[in-house]
Amino acid sequence: MDLDQLLEISNQCIHSEPPVCVASCPVHMDVIAFVSEVEKGNFSGAYKIMESKIPLSRLIGKICERPCEKTCVRSHAGGSIRIGELEKSVITFGYSAPKKPLLLPKNKGNIAIIGGGLSGCVAAIELDKKGYKVTIFEKSNRLGGRLWEYVSNGLEACDIEEELGMIEQKGIEVHYGIEVLEKTLPAYFERYDAIYLGTRTWSKSYVVDPHSFQSENPALFIGGYLQNPNAMTIESASSGKRAAVSIDRYITKASMTASREREGVFETKLHCTTDRVASVESVPLSASTYREDEAAAEASRCLKCQCDACIKACVHMQRFNITPDRYIRSICHNERIVLGNRTANTMINSCTECGLCKAVCPVGIGMADIIHATRESMVKRNKMPLSAHDFALKDMAFSQSDYFSLVRKQPSKEASKDLFYYPMIAFSAYARGLYKGSGKTGYLFYPGCQLSSTHTDYIGSIYKHLVGVIKEKDAMNDVGLFLGCCGAPADWAGRGDLMHDNVEKIRQTWEEEGRPTFILACSSCASTFAKYLPMIQTVSLWEIFDTYGLPEVDIKKGKRELCIHDACATRHDGKIHESIRNIVKTLGYSVQELEYSKEKTKCCGYGGLVACANPEQAEDFAADRIRESDPDVLVYCAMCKDMLVKGNKRAYHILDVIYANETDQSSPQKMPTLSDRQNNRKRLKRQLLKEIWNEEEEGSMDPTYDFTLHISDEITALMEKRFILLGDVEKVVANSLSRQERFFNPKSSDYLARLRIQNVTYWVRYEEAGRDITVKDAYMHRMEVVEG
Amino acid sequence: MNDQIDKTTEWVCDKCRQALVPQKVKVRYLDGNFEVDLLKCPTCHMVFISDELAMGKMLEVEKGLEDK
Ligand code: SF4
Ligand code: SF4
Numbered sequence: 001m002d003l004d005q006l007l008e009i010s011n012q013c014i015h016s017e018p019p020v021c022v023a024s025c026p027v028h029m030d031v032i033a034f035v036s037e038v039e040k041g042n043f044s045g046a047y048k049i050m051e052s053k054i055p056l057s058r059l060i061g062k063i064c065e066r067p068c069e070k071t072c073v074r075s076h077a078g079g080s081i082r083i084g085e086l087e088k089s090v091i092t093f094g095y096s097a098p099k100k101p102l103l104l105p106k107n108k109g110n111i112a113i114i115g116g117g118l119s120g121c122v123a124a125i126e127l128d129k130k131g132y133k134v135t136i137f138e139k140s141n142r143l144g145g146r147l148w149e150y151v152s153n154g155l156e157a158c159d160i161e162e163e164l165g166m167i168e169q170k171g172i173e174v175h176y177g178i179e180v181l182e183k184t185l186p187a188y189f190e191r192y193d194a195i196y197l198g199t200r201t202w203s204k205s206y207v208v209d210p211h212s213f214q215s216e217n218p219a220l221f222i223g224g225y226l227q228n229p230n231a232m233t234i235e236s237a238s239s240g241k242r243a244a245v246s247i248d249r250y251i252t253k254a255s256m257t258a259s260r261e262r263e264g265v266f267e268t269k270l271h272c273t274t275d276r277v278a279s280v281e282s283v284p285l286s287a288s289t290y291r292e293d294e295a296a297a298e299a300s301r302c303l304k305c306q307c308d309a310c311i312k313a314c315v316h317m318q319r320f321n322i323t324p325d326r327y328i329r330s331i332c333h334n335e336r337i338v339l340g341n342r343t344a345n346t347m348i349n350s351c352t353e354c355g356l357c358k359a360v361c362p363v364g365i366g367m368a369d370i371i372h373a374t375r376e377s378m379v380k381r382n383k384m385p386l387s388a389h390d391f392a393l394k395d396m397a398f399s400q401s402d403y404f405s406l407v408r409k410q411p412s413k414e415a416s417k418d419l420f421y422y423p424m425i426a427f428s429a430y431a432r433g434l435y436k437g438s439g440k441t442g443y444l445f446y447p448g449c450q451l452s453s454t455h456t457d458y459i460g461s462i463y464k465h466l467v468g469v470i471k472e473k474d475a476m477n478d479v480g481l482f483l484g485c486c487g488a489p490a491d492w493a494g495r496g497d498l499m500h501d502n503v504e505k506i507r508q509t510w511e512e513e514g515r516p517t518f519i520l521a522c523s524s525c526a527s528t529f530a531k532y533l534p535m536i537q538t539v540s541l542w543e544i545f546d547t548y549g550l551p552e553v554d555i556k557k558g559k560r561e562l563c564i565h566d567a568c569a570t571r572h573d574g575k576i577h578e579s580i581r582n583i584v585k586t587l588g589y590s591v592q593e594l595e596y597s598k599e600k601t602k603c604c605g606y607g608g609l610v611a612c613a614n615p616e617q618a619e620d621f622a623a624d625r626i627r628e629s630d631p632d633v634l635v636y637c638a639m640c641k642d643m644l645v646k647g648n649k650r651a652y653h654i655l656d657v658i659y660a661n662e663t664d665q666s667s668p669q670k671m672p673t674l675s676d677r678q679n680n681r682k683r684l685k686r687q688l689l690k691e692i693w694n695e696e697e698e699g700s701m702d703p704t705y706d707f708t709l710h711i712s713d714e715i716t717a718l719m720e721k722r723f724i725l726l727g728d729v730e731k732v733v734a735n736s737l738s739r740q741e742r743f744f745n746p747k748s749s750d751y752l753a754r755l756r757i758q759n760v761t762y763w764v765r766y767e768e769a770g771r772d773i774t775v776k777d778a779y780m781h782r783m784e785v786v787e788g
Numbered sequence: 789m790n791d792q793i794d795k796t797t798e799w800v801c802d803k804c805r806q807a808l809v810p811q812k813v814k815v816r817y818l819d820g821n822f823e824v825d826l827l828k829c830p831t832c833h834m835v836f837i838s839d840e841l842a843m844g845k846m847l848e849v850e851k852g853l854e855d856k
């Protein structure tokens with residue numbers, strides 16, 4: 001992985017980008033933090049925030065021209081936040097006199113400030129703070145310049161005196177009644193390391209850099225009125241502050257320009273809108289300054305503009321309280337660790353790779369590809385936690401084994417001749433389809449492993465339907481069947497090696513069968529094929545249903561409303577979205593669209609193998625989706641149904657609706673267990689072979705046991721949670737019986753047995769009564785215990 | 789892991805009908821190799837591990853090693 005390139009992406013994330021009000025404030029007052037304190041009624045806290053950015057804040061805060069308000073996003077929804085009025089109110093209720101300044105040694109250099117107006121005073125204060133010995137030369141008998149124009153027009157003379165009085169208290173030397181002129185300037189350069197010129201007029205005009213305020217004489221810096229006669233007070237103050245930064249850089253021989261692009265007013269990349277914001281009018285002033293409660297009310301109108309589109313949409317980012325910018329940085333850190341704990345592993349394995357973040361991000365940053373690349377890199381470096389995906393990968397191997405894998409051409413005309421009799425041939429489209437058998441496989445129905453596991457009994461009917469409708473329109477092309485797993489689990493687990501082998505096998509079958517079009521019923525298969533097998537033409541089963549017609553079942557009119565949960569793997573497949581909606585409407589349902597649907601759909605929690613690696617995170621996803629949906633949910637991915645039903649939401653697979661199999665509304669829905677799923681796949685293969693191809697399996701591959709297991713619902717739930725299969729429990733029990741390898745508890749009369757199967761040791765506690773074995777506990781560990 | 793390990797138990801080895809005794813046992817996972825005191829049958833050496841130990845401390849150590 002190219003980590004630098006990754007960091008580049010993180011820099012594009014605008015989560016930390018300031019709101020437009022801050023960007024248009026010449027001194028970048030942290031408006032959001034400020035209004036948040038006001039909202040809480042913490043005026044002294046709010047004042048501290050003002051004070052940290054606004055020079056002479058007690059004065060400037062009252063007279064600032066408020067460029068921030070002009071740009072405020074709220075202006076289109078009830079009027080800009082009255083930031084200036086809030087500042088006034090905060091000064092009134094939150095100002096406290098600063099503590100006596102510590103007189104630190106001022107030994108960084110000697111600076112002369114010529115002109116003790118606003119910008120000069122600000123420059124002096126800032127340089128003093130930085131550790132310079134500062135001397136102000138003021139031609140009149142007082143400091144402050146233009147500030148005095150505001151007396152009785154926003155400011156009180158006594159406040160100005162008090163504030164400016166503090167300048168001398170800090171130890172800054174002030175010489176009044178001294179007018180420095182161009183011709184006397186050289187003498188000052190001899191005595192001072194740098195000079196700031198903040199007078200109103202000057203006899204010579206210098207060329208001044210508008211960013212650094214440095215003149216062509218590198219030791220001379222010019223700001224305030226002289227540099228920009230049209231400057232607002234806040235700009236003038238800002239120029240003094242920025243010139244002080246430049247003087248410090250000049251003296252310490254630092255770069256004059258490095259990372260200063262965003263000083264002063266700048267353009268933020270954050271563009272917030274009020275499309276979804278209700279208009280709220282600004283709070284009127286009941287007196288010359290907001291009362292505390294009025295200020296708090298006005299502050300609460302602030303939208304706290306920030307880009308959080310992804311974090312709002314994704315419970316994964318919420319759970320880990322992270323945004324892409326920090327996420328990417330912690331991935332890079334995780335990747336670079338040589339010794340020590342890779343603390344981001346769990347987070348990296350908790351992203352569903354659903355792609356929603358990219359779909360909602362205004363700058364198009366997406367975590368899915370990054371997470372995928374990271375997992376691949378972890379696998380390659382042998383740093384992927386083994387337990388995270390072990391179960392899913394074993395289950396995938398099961399699907400690829402002879403227990404489930406199967407490729408068959410459409411039964412030949414010759415083999416099917418028993419079906420060609422009246423009335424069969426008249427009423428069964430399937431029989432007619434077989435009759436038209438051409439021997440050329442134009443289509444391969446590929447139901448996928450998950451649908452076969454959980455919606456087993458539909459597969460045969462669908463296959464027959466496909467043969468019927470497709471052959472009717474397209475006599476040339478037969479429909480074959482291919483049972484297997486597309487490899488999505490390997491892809492999610494970052495197992496490029498397994499993925500490659502699997503894809504190669506599928507491609508070979510496709511070649512051998514004469515390059516048929518795959519009919520896909522699973523959205524994950526669809527995205528895997530698109531990504532790894534672009535040469536294979538595919539079509540979704542739903543599109544076939546939509547164009548060739550649905551199986552004939554009772555269509556009950558006037559049915560209920562459903563909301564559609566689009567599968568995240570189909571995010572960019574508008575054709576599937578459309579077909580699904582057409583089918584559902586044809587069947588008489590009305591559709592409620594969710595806020596997050598189609599290209600912005602959310603993941604059910606199964607994606608990315610999160611249900612395996614971090615079940616709690618997966619539950620968050622399901623719960624989040626369920627919260628959003630009021631009516632029963634319609635899904636078209638077997639895993640989506642599984643996740644939602646497990647979260648106690650009534651959900652139907654589109655096949656349930658097509659085959660009118662919505663279970664009794666009053667009874668709870670139940671999904672098959674992990675063991676059921678494997679058994680279902682075995683059973684499906686056996687059944688289809690028998691029913692459609694008239695083939696009996698020679699000898700069962702399954703071991704038979706001479707005991708009967710009894711497992712309560714509670715223990716079944718525990719086994720599910722711990723990813724323990726019934727078959728594993730059987731093996732442990734069988735081994736313990738045949739070899740007497742078990743512990744006995746004389747008190748409870750229970751037995752406890754263990755068996756290592758591949759890389760896991762399984763333990764089963766049971767009660768034995770003749771051939772009846774009642775399981776009381778099942779657990780496991782991956783650590784190997786060396787016996788002997 | 790030692791703090792969580794039972795020193796005595798009601799369980800006995802079914803085959804050897806022996807009470808279990810605590811003994812140093814080697815356990816390993818990924819790059820980790822440890823010796824811990826576990827209860828085992830003195831005759832056939834079968835090692836006893838409880839649900840609490842397997843799903844508690846052992847799981848924690850496994851996860852820790854996986855993140856190394
Ligand atoms: S009122 Fe002025 S100082 Fe305050 S935030 Fe707005 S521009 Fe900045
Ligand atoms: S709504 Fe608040 S955060 Fe947004 S621009 Fe206005 S003051 Fe700034």
Ligand code: SF4
Nearest residue numbers: 314351352354355357
């Ligand atoms: S779970 Fe989906 S939305 Fe969240 S970070 Fe991963 S890809 Fe993005």
Ligand SMILES: [Zn+2]
Nearest residue numbers: 801804829832
């Ligand atoms: Zn023994």
